[in-house]
Amino acid sequence: MQDALASTRGAPVDHTMLGQVLDDAGRLLVGNPQAVRLALTCVLAGGHLLIEDVPGVGKTTLAHVLARLLGLDFQRIQFTADMLPADILGVSIYDREEGRFHFHPGPVFAQLILADEINRATPKTQSALLEAMEERQVTADGETRELPEPFFVIATQNPRHQIGTFGLPESQLDRFLMRISIGYPDAAAERHLLAGGDRRTLLKQVVPRIDSTTLCDWQAAVDHVHVAPALLDYVQALLHATRNSPHWEIGLSPRAGLALLRAARAWAMIEGRAQVVPEDIQAVLPAVAGHRLNTLDSDDGDTLRTLIETVGIP
């Protein structure tokens, strides 16, 4: 399999290094290896991640660990109701001595940003971040400034306390490649967590496995994972099924289809494959499609599982 990977065009991917990143992350984030893997997939696919969960399950830790392992500089933005776009993007301040304005970059100018409780901010502030996510550049005072490369946002929101919050509209949700939840760890993992030392101390011990240049190479390599026509048929069948299903208000858009393919490519790369197989699509589908579909029933995780099990692989 590694040979197959090496044979793809673009920079060769050192799969052992990829494996080490996963192992290290898994050691620190006990409990939900699937979430860790999906988060890494999201990074490799160059998309942004929305984590929807209650506090204290390790959202911040996940962001921290990923930043350190991948050698990215990290910024955390705690969203509040009185926050202004400038608090995120940065401000120009007049320098008297030089007699001109100086731009002071905001926290958004980092490679990995944790946007905590994004739904607490006003829509205006939210959209400032979301526009930056989409454009990967910031325009302030008529000047456009490129954001660092790579640029990756992990936003969190708490689904429980909705009072005084501004839920992200569908169009904004679409900016996130995936939405995952971490969930409570199982008993064994929780015990391990309780028995272990302080997360903060542990975090400091994390050694970066790669630097941001390697990450960019990896992201570029994702494009070279092969998608066969037969697989496109499968993706189309899945999209078609969501559009004809009574479970959702509206089906998945073509953009969602592209996102699905991109995520599946990254997943296949983590799995060490040079081509996407239906299993890859199935693995990323709930995370990619969940927040893009307006569920009419109560639990969407299950309906997506049912969707997979009703669509035969052509």
Next chain:
Amino acid sequence: MIDALATMPIPRRLLIILLAVLALMMAPHLANLHPAVMGLFAITLLWRLLALDQPNRLPGRSVLILLTVGAVVLVISSTGLHDGRLTGTALLGSMLGLKLLELRSRRDVHITLFLGFFLALTQFLYNQSLWLAGYLLIGITILIALQLGLSRVKTDVKSQLGAAGIMLSAALPLALVIFLLFPRLHTPLWGIDTERAITGISGEMNLGSIGELSRSNAIAFRVSFTDQVPIPAQRYWRGPVLWHTDGQRWQPGQRPVRSSRTDEISAAPISYEITLEPTGEYWLFGLDTVTQAPPSSHINSNHALVGAKRVHRRFSYIAGSDPDYLQLELSTIDRQHALQLPEQVSPRVRALVNDWLAETDAAEPMQLIQKALDYFNREPFVYTLSPGRLGGDPIDTFLFETRRGFCEHYAGSFALLMRLGGVPSRVVIGYQGGDKNPHADHWVVRQSDAHAWTEVWLPELGWWRVDPTAAVAPERIEQPIDSALSQDHDQIVFRADARGLFGSLWREAVWLADAVDFGWHRWVIGFDFHRQRHLLKDFGIGHLRGTDVAIALLVGCTLAIALVYLISRLPAPKRGDPLPRLWHKFRHKLRRAGMEAPAWQGPYDLCQRAADIFPEQASELTAISRLYVQLRYGRHSDPRQIGALRQRIARLKLNAA
């Protein structure tokens, strides 16, 4: 405007194929046309072949005119003018040959091709067999392909043949409609009688004549029973009845008259259709005793079936019979005829009968019959196809010296013995037995089933069938004779069921060919007015007349054309990808082995699950999933690997641990 194509040279290959196919289309006429006509055609064909590269070798206009006159003279002198069909065909053939000599432009080739179609048609004037039709269909397909090639700048034999095939099949529905609906004549369309040398029973019986016939395996007739099939002992197919004998030969004697009692005869428990091969005679065969005659034929006073015309071509008729029917009429004149004796009867024969008469009651002819049958049965009589020379008094020599004979020897001598004993008797010739074609619902009666038997007059029962052959060789009645083997053996050899694998295969093939040939005759050649009415009645339109038929034809043709048009508009069927089918097969195999194999599960997941259930095959399952993924989802899939995957899936045996 000049057609650019018309000025282009004719491809050399096209000309060669044209000459070859014309030779093929002409070849069957070897059996019909005068050798001189065939020779002329061959010469012109060869001439054209030699002039392929040097057109200046072709004759000039004046030579051609001379040749044409010569050809007409040749046709008239060799074939004559008495048979329009022969003369016409000969003329067409030789003119087609001469046309080849002035084959220069594309227009000439077009004319030759049309003449080729006509040539094919003339073959059907002589022979309407399925085999010839198939042969000519091949030729016609090539002719159409050549026509297509002639109108194309670039020629490609394969695509032209394909297009010709498509054109022919597109014409099929229309042809079928016209075949079924076009008003039919009362006689089959191809009903042109030809007198040919025919093997079959003749109107009289010489000692040895039926034995000679039995060597032939040719088909005499085919029978389809409507529902009841008679038992083998009742399968006597009655032909001419013979009254007069000169000691060696049996002849009809008095001319039989139309039976006066035909009207009374009506009950017919066994109904059947006979398709008779040409006999060249008036009589028809029917199961003994015929009680219902087909239209245009009658039952004569001998209870034999007589047709209105000599049978010169295959002819089908429906008749009915009653095996238990009693023929109770015997006029005084008939009685005299039935007791007629040859001029010379040897004293030994007379003494034999007198001995029997002394031992039996004269009022009980049955006792005399039994005596005679016992004689054949007890004395060392041999049933054989090679009875040897019988000399001056054949009956005497047969009865007392050689004692070797075929059915006519037994039937003839038995009838004579009865007459000597004062019991009226006569000889009936026809066929006995028949084989069922295992691939069709008809029976075949062959020349080797030809038979002669005797009828004696009993006061109570009328004409009573006695088959003396049965006293010598009872198997004859149950089993057909193996005509090929019997010639080499001293005694008759009866057909066993199969002789080895090759023998039985060969027999199967022969039966199959017979079924196809008979079906062709029944439904294509023999599709006449009556059959058409019958068939249309089944569709509820049997009553159509005049304009109705025209309307039906018009509607049918329109529908046929619409059908072809609709079919042509259908999207071409997608060439199926073998991989999904293979995978489907694989999943089916897993399901047969007892595990669930849903269509939504990916190949790796599925094989992993299968490997958990069938751990012994884990490595093989992994190999299959990898190969499949590589082929179906991989970047560089090698189609040659499909065969390897197919093999692996086929070889996979799943045993649960």
